[in-house]
Amino acid sequence: MATPHEPKQDRSRATRQRLLEATIDCLAELGWAAATVAVVAERAGVSRGAAQHHFPTREDLITAALEYMFDTRTAQAKQEAALLDATTVGVARTHAVVRGLVESYTSPLFKAALQVWTYAAADPVLRERIVPLEARFGRVSHRRAVEALGVDDRDPVAHHLVQATMDLARGLGLANVLTDDSARRKDIIQQWAATLHAALYPEG
Structure with a gap:
Protein backbone atom coordinates (compact mmCIF):
# COMPACT_ATOMS: atom_id res chain seq x y z
CA MET A 1 0.00 0.00 0.00
CA ALA A 2 1.22 3.51 -0.80
CA THR A 3 2.64 5.56 2.06
CA PRO A 4 2.24 9.31 2.70
CA HIS A 5 5.88 9.80 1.70
CA GLU A 6 5.36 8.49 -1.82
CA PRO A 7 4.89 11.07 -4.60
CA LYS A 8 1.27 11.87 -5.39
CA GLN A 9 1.63 10.50 -8.92
CA ASP A 10 2.90 7.16 -7.60
CA ARG A 11 0.05 6.92 -5.09
CA SER A 12 -2.43 7.68 -7.86
CA ARG A 13 -0.92 5.01 -10.09
CA ALA A 14 -0.98 2.48 -7.27
CA THR A 15 -4.63 3.27 -6.50
CA ARG A 16 -5.54 2.87 -10.15
CA GLN A 17 -3.82 -0.51 -10.34
CA ARG A 18 -5.56 -1.74 -7.18
CA LEU A 19 -8.91 -0.75 -8.67
CA LEU A 20 -8.20 -2.56 -11.93
CA GLU A 21 -7.02 -5.71 -10.16
CA ALA A 22 -10.02 -5.60 -7.83
CA THR A 23 -12.32 -5.25 -10.83
CA ILE A 24 -10.85 -8.36 -12.44
CA ASP A 25 -11.15 -10.32 -9.19
CA CYS A 26 -14.77 -9.23 -8.68
CA LEU A 27 -15.77 -10.10 -12.23
CA ALA A 28 -14.10 -13.52 -12.06
CA GLU A 29 -15.36 -14.44 -8.59
CA LEU A 30 -18.70 -12.63 -8.24
CA GLY A 31 -19.90 -11.99 -11.78
CA TRP A 32 -21.01 -8.89 -13.64
CA ALA A 33 -23.97 -7.91 -11.46
CA ALA A 34 -21.93 -7.87 -8.26
CA ALA A 35 -18.91 -6.07 -9.74
CA THR A 36 -20.17 -2.57 -9.02
CA VAL A 37 -17.98 0.47 -8.45
CA ALA A 38 -18.81 0.36 -4.74
CA VAL A 39 -17.86 -3.31 -4.38
CA VAL A 40 -14.69 -2.85 -6.41
CA ALA A 41 -13.69 0.21 -4.37
CA GLU A 42 -14.22 -1.66 -1.10
CA ARG A 43 -12.11 -4.59 -2.29
CA ALA A 44 -9.40 -2.22 -3.49
CA GLY A 45 -9.39 -0.46 -0.13
CA VAL A 46 -10.30 2.97 -1.48
CA SER A 47 -13.34 5.19 -1.19
CA ARG A 48 -16.03 5.19 -3.85
CA GLY A 49 -15.20 8.84 -4.49
CA ALA A 50 -11.57 7.95 -5.17
CA ALA A 51 -12.67 5.20 -7.54
CA GLN A 52 -14.91 7.58 -9.46
CA HIS A 53 -12.09 10.12 -9.61
CA HIS A 54 -10.09 7.61 -11.64
CA PHE A 55 -13.04 6.08 -13.47
CA PRO A 56 -16.11 8.37 -13.63
CA THR A 57 -18.44 5.60 -14.85
CA ARG A 58 -18.67 1.86 -14.45
CA GLU A 59 -18.11 1.51 -18.20
CA ASP A 60 -14.85 3.45 -17.86
CA LEU A 61 -13.73 1.10 -15.08
CA ILE A 62 -14.67 -2.07 -16.97
CA THR A 63 -13.03 -0.91 -20.20
CA ALA A 64 -9.83 0.01 -18.38
CA ALA A 65 -9.87 -3.36 -16.60
Whole structure:
Protein backbone atom coordinates (compact mmCIF):
# COMPACT_ATOMS: atom_id res chain seq x y z
CA MET A 1 0.00 0.00 0.00
CA ALA A 2 1.22 3.51 -0.80
CA THR A 3 2.64 5.56 2.06
CA PRO A 4 2.24 9.31 2.70
CA HIS A 5 5.88 9.80 1.70
CA GLU A 6 5.36 8.49 -1.82
CA PRO A 7 4.89 11.07 -4.60
CA LYS A 8 1.27 11.87 -5.39
CA GLN A 9 1.63 10.50 -8.92
CA ASP A 10 2.90 7.16 -7.60
CA ARG A 11 0.05 6.92 -5.09
CA SER A 12 -2.43 7.68 -7.86
CA ARG A 13 -0.92 5.01 -10.09
CA ALA A 14 -0.98 2.48 -7.27
CA THR A 15 -4.63 3.27 -6.50
CA ARG A 16 -5.54 2.87 -10.15
CA GLN A 17 -3.82 -0.51 -10.34
CA ARG A 18 -5.56 -1.74 -7.18
CA LEU A 19 -8.91 -0.75 -8.67
CA LEU A 20 -8.20 -2.56 -11.93
CA GLU A 21 -7.02 -5.71 -10.16
CA ALA A 22 -10.02 -5.60 -7.83
CA THR A 23 -12.32 -5.25 -10.83
CA ILE A 24 -10.85 -8.36 -12.44
CA ASP A 25 -11.15 -10.32 -9.19
CA CYS A 26 -14.77 -9.23 -8.68
CA LEU A 27 -15.77 -10.10 -12.23
CA ALA A 28 -14.10 -13.52 -12.06
CA GLU A 29 -15.36 -14.44 -8.59
CA LEU A 30 -18.70 -12.63 -8.24
CA GLY A 31 -19.90 -11.99 -11.78
CA TRP A 32 -21.01 -8.89 -13.64
CA ALA A 33 -23.97 -7.91 -11.46
CA ALA A 34 -21.93 -7.87 -8.26
CA ALA A 35 -18.91 -6.07 -9.74
CA THR A 36 -20.17 -2.57 -9.02
CA VAL A 37 -17.98 0.47 -8.45
CA ALA A 38 -18.81 0.36 -4.74
CA VAL A 39 -17.86 -3.31 -4.38
CA VAL A 40 -14.69 -2.85 -6.41
CA ALA A 41 -13.69 0.21 -4.37
CA GLU A 42 -14.22 -1.66 -1.10
CA ARG A 43 -12.11 -4.59 -2.29
CA ALA A 44 -9.40 -2.22 -3.49
CA GLY A 45 -9.39 -0.46 -0.13
CA VAL A 46 -10.30 2.97 -1.48
CA SER A 47 -13.34 5.19 -1.19
CA ARG A 48 -16.03 5.19 -3.85
CA GLY A 49 -15.20 8.84 -4.49
CA ALA A 50 -11.57 7.95 -5.17
CA ALA A 51 -12.67 5.20 -7.54
CA GLN A 52 -14.91 7.58 -9.46
CA HIS A 53 -12.09 10.12 -9.61
CA HIS A 54 -10.09 7.61 -11.64
CA PHE A 55 -13.04 6.08 -13.47
CA PRO A 56 -16.11 8.37 -13.63
CA THR A 57 -18.44 5.60 -14.85
CA ARG A 58 -18.67 1.86 -14.45
CA GLU A 59 -18.11 1.51 -18.20
CA ASP A 60 -14.85 3.45 -17.86
CA LEU A 61 -13.73 1.10 -15.08
CA ILE A 62 -14.67 -2.07 -16.97
CA THR A 63 -13.03 -0.91 -20.20
CA ALA A 64 -9.83 0.01 -18.38
CA ALA A 65 -9.87 -3.36 -16.60
CA LEU A 66 -10.08 -5.16 -19.95
CA GLU A 67 -7.16 -3.14 -21.27
CA TYR A 68 -5.23 -4.04 -18.12
CA MET A 69 -6.11 -7.72 -18.64
CA PHE A 70 -4.90 -7.45 -22.23
CA ASP A 71 -1.59 -5.92 -21.18
CA THR A 72 -1.15 -8.47 -18.38
CA ARG A 73 -1.81 -11.40 -20.70
CA THR A 74 0.55 -9.97 -23.32
CA ALA A 75 3.33 -9.71 -20.74
CA GLN A 76 2.66 -13.28 -19.61
CA ALA A 77 2.83 -14.51 -23.22
CA LYS A 78 6.21 -12.84 -23.67
CA GLN A 79 7.54 -14.57 -20.56
CA GLU A 80 6.20 -17.93 -21.73
CA ALA A 81 7.79 -17.47 -25.15
CA ALA A 82 11.12 -16.64 -23.53
CA LEU A 83 11.01 -19.96 -21.65
CA LEU A 84 10.70 -21.84 -24.93
CA ASP A 85 14.42 -21.80 -25.58
CA ALA A 86 16.25 -23.50 -28.42
CA THR A 87 16.21 -26.84 -26.61
CA THR A 88 12.42 -27.05 -26.82
CA VAL A 89 11.94 -28.33 -30.35
CA GLY A 90 9.70 -30.52 -32.46
CA VAL A 91 6.33 -31.68 -31.23
CA ALA A 92 7.34 -30.80 -27.65
CA ARG A 93 7.49 -27.13 -28.63
CA THR A 94 4.17 -27.30 -30.44
CA HIS A 95 2.62 -28.96 -27.39
CA ALA A 96 4.02 -26.26 -25.10
CA VAL A 97 2.59 -23.50 -27.30
CA VAL A 98 -0.85 -25.12 -27.48
CA ARG A 99 -0.87 -25.74 -23.73
CA GLY A 100 0.06 -22.11 -23.06
CA LEU A 101 -2.72 -20.83 -25.30
CA VAL A 102 -5.31 -23.05 -23.63
CA GLU A 103 -4.14 -22.07 -20.15
CA SER A 104 -4.63 -18.41 -21.04
CA TYR A 105 -8.31 -19.17 -21.62
CA THR A 106 -8.75 -21.07 -18.35
CA SER A 107 -7.35 -18.31 -16.15
CA PRO A 108 -9.25 -15.84 -13.94
CA LEU A 109 -8.50 -13.20 -16.59
CA PHE A 110 -10.58 -15.11 -19.12
CA LYS A 111 -13.41 -15.69 -16.64
CA ALA A 112 -13.49 -11.97 -15.92
CA ALA A 113 -13.46 -11.08 -19.61
CA LEU A 114 -16.24 -13.58 -20.27
CA GLN A 115 -18.49 -11.75 -17.82
CA VAL A 116 -17.94 -8.53 -19.76
CA TRP A 117 -18.49 -10.16 -23.17
CA THR A 118 -21.78 -11.67 -22.03
CA TYR A 119 -23.12 -8.37 -20.73
CA ALA A 120 -21.79 -6.40 -23.70
CA ALA A 121 -23.72 -8.64 -26.09
CA ALA A 122 -26.93 -7.01 -24.83
CA ASP A 123 -25.55 -3.51 -24.21
CA PRO A 124 -24.76 -1.57 -27.43
CA VAL A 125 -22.83 1.16 -25.63
CA LEU A 126 -20.51 -1.25 -23.82
CA ARG A 127 -20.24 -3.46 -26.90
CA GLU A 128 -19.00 -0.51 -28.95
CA ARG A 129 -16.15 -0.12 -26.47
CA ILE A 130 -15.34 -3.80 -26.07
CA VAL A 131 -15.34 -5.08 -29.66
CA PRO A 132 -12.24 -3.08 -30.74
CA LEU A 133 -10.36 -4.22 -27.63
CA GLU A 134 -11.17 -7.86 -28.27
CA ALA A 135 -10.22 -7.54 -31.93
CA ARG A 136 -6.84 -6.11 -30.93
CA PHE A 137 -6.34 -8.84 -28.35
CA GLY A 138 -7.17 -11.48 -30.95
CA ARG A 139 -4.68 -10.07 -33.46
CA VAL A 140 -1.86 -9.88 -30.94
CA SER A 141 -2.59 -13.37 -29.57
CA HIS A 142 -2.58 -14.79 -33.08
CA ARG A 143 0.72 -13.09 -33.90
CA ARG A 144 2.34 -14.38 -30.73
CA ALA A 145 1.19 -17.91 -31.49
CA VAL A 146 2.64 -17.64 -35.00
CA GLU A 147 5.96 -16.42 -33.60
CA ALA A 148 6.10 -19.14 -30.95
CA LEU A 149 5.33 -21.86 -33.52
CA GLY A 150 7.79 -20.40 -36.02
CA VAL A 151 5.46 -20.59 -39.01
CA ASP A 152 4.77 -18.27 -41.94
CA ASP A 153 1.38 -16.64 -41.38
CA ARG A 154 1.24 -15.66 -45.04
CA ASP A 155 0.63 -19.32 -45.79
CA PRO A 156 -3.18 -19.67 -45.68
CA VAL A 157 -2.98 -23.21 -44.32
CA ALA A 158 -0.73 -22.16 -41.45
CA HIS A 159 -2.87 -19.08 -40.79
CA HIS A 160 -6.06 -21.11 -40.50
CA LEU A 161 -4.43 -23.80 -38.39
CA VAL A 162 -3.22 -21.20 -35.90
CA GLN A 163 -6.67 -19.60 -35.85
CA ALA A 164 -8.26 -23.01 -35.31
CA THR A 165 -5.91 -23.50 -32.36
CA MET A 166 -7.04 -20.16 -30.91
CA ASP A 167 -10.68 -21.15 -31.36
CA LEU A 168 -10.03 -24.53 -29.73
CA ALA A 169 -8.35 -22.83 -26.76
CA ARG A 170 -11.30 -20.47 -26.33
CA GLY A 171 -13.76 -23.37 -26.50
CA LEU A 172 -11.87 -25.34 -23.88
CA GLY A 173 -11.88 -22.24 -21.71
CA LEU A 174 -15.65 -22.03 -21.95
CA ALA A 175 -15.98 -25.72 -21.08
CA ASN A 176 -14.00 -25.10 -17.92
CA VAL A 177 -16.18 -22.27 -16.60
CA LEU A 178 -18.77 -24.39 -14.81
CA THR A 179 -16.85 -27.58 -14.05
CA ASP A 180 -13.23 -28.72 -13.75
CA ASP A 181 -12.47 -30.03 -17.22
CA SER A 182 -8.73 -30.41 -16.70
CA ALA A 183 -8.45 -34.19 -17.34
CA ARG A 184 -10.25 -34.11 -20.68
CA ARG A 185 -8.52 -30.86 -21.61
CA LYS A 186 -5.09 -32.42 -21.08
CA ASP A 187 -5.89 -35.23 -23.52
CA ILE A 188 -7.28 -32.84 -26.11
CA ILE A 189 -4.22 -30.60 -25.90
CA GLN A 190 -1.92 -33.56 -26.44
CA GLN A 191 -3.93 -34.89 -29.38
CA TRP A 192 -4.34 -31.50 -31.05
CA ALA A 193 -0.67 -30.61 -30.60
CA ALA A 194 0.33 -33.82 -32.42
CA THR A 195 -2.19 -33.15 -35.19
CA LEU A 196 -1.15 -29.51 -35.50
CA HIS A 197 2.55 -30.36 -35.60
CA ALA A 198 2.02 -32.95 -38.34
CA ALA A 199 0.02 -30.44 -40.39
CA LEU A 200 2.44 -27.54 -39.94
CA TYR A 201 5.60 -29.59 -40.39
CA PRO A 202 4.72 -32.46 -42.77
CA GLU A 203 8.41 -33.18 -43.37
CA GLY A 204 9.10 -33.77 -39.69
